[in-house]
Amino acid sequence: MGCGTPSITNDQTKISETKQEIQKSEKQMIVLNGVTAVGKSSVFKGALKKPHLKDEFGFSVSHTTRKPREGEQDGREYYFVTDEEFDQMVKDNKFLEYTVNHGKKYGTSFMAIQKVLEKQHCILDIDYKGMQTLLKAALPQKQINILISPPTDEEFEKRLRTRGTESEEQIQTRLRTAIVELNFFKENKGLYQHEIINDVLDVAVEEFSAILEQITHQ
Template identity: 35%
Template sequence: MMNKGKIIVIVAPSGSGKSTLIKRIKAEFLDLLESVSFTTRKAREGEINGQHYNFISEQEFLDRKENDEFLEWAKVHGNYYGTSKKFVEDEISKGHNLLFDLDIQGTDSFKEYFGDRARVIFIAPPSVEALENRLRGRGTETEESLNIRLENAKRELLRKDDYDYLVVNDELEKAYLDLKDIFEGILR
């Protein structure tokens, strides 16, 4: 498993523009496979099971965790998220380049498991205030969930310099070009 395929992890606080940037990267780098995590959170409007996430019950998640089916897992914002060990092993062994969208805990697990084979890109908002405005603008959060995400984001931002690359998403086009340059360097 360790001598084929590239592993690229993107980590960012909720609302930092990560999903928008990943969508553009996937459109540009068509051979990248994105790992689809398992989660116990409810699907948002427009999300498709098996494409955005594998939406499962908490009991099914805990059963899979007990069976050691996850490479990494975490409880984030009150919901479980995990990466299928079988998916990663199968795709890396085929030489496919994999893109992962993980939280801090999952990213740390990947770095521990893969070491320098996992290249990690942290996407940061220009400020906590900008992040709060983006989250409020989505209109998908209750005040309670918004406050949880903001508190988590403040802790996550303390880690922004702990990874291989940092992209500040102050202006989307510049952030995308910075991210594209990083991907080109990794995939060479």
């Protein structure tokens, strides 16, 4: 291999080093799951507004091929990438887990997690397929899995529509996926150390904050 040619072996070595560093870290990974629009980001954002939690916990910024919503910034809510860029990252083994949901790709990169774990416990917001990959591939002893559930099976659809960020076609796709998601969560409750019913948001934020506080005291 010529000088300056990208080396697959070097890349693999780097990934395995990154994995080991994640494994070695004393910090925890908090994995959030829940049906579409149940309020996952509302719950963790609410908790991270609290000064005593803000410094202790960070959010792993995922990569996605979906378009940014109004007010979203590249590198803050997501890294917004093209299909080609995403596929290249998959080829280069950059993702701990990735998934296609509602026709768009979402991935959690090793680097995004490692960046947070250097200083803070890391919150991941992933879908049920991402969770399956994580369980197979990753670092179970570092994971605390939390399921956010809707108060009723109809409520998330209401929230999805009220949020107003999806077209009717996208809403229909999400609703079809939601049937599968809800079944998965009902059948796999054993995967989750905690379940929070997000009925009144402030109450759910308090419950989530209490779990985070426990983690900081461990």
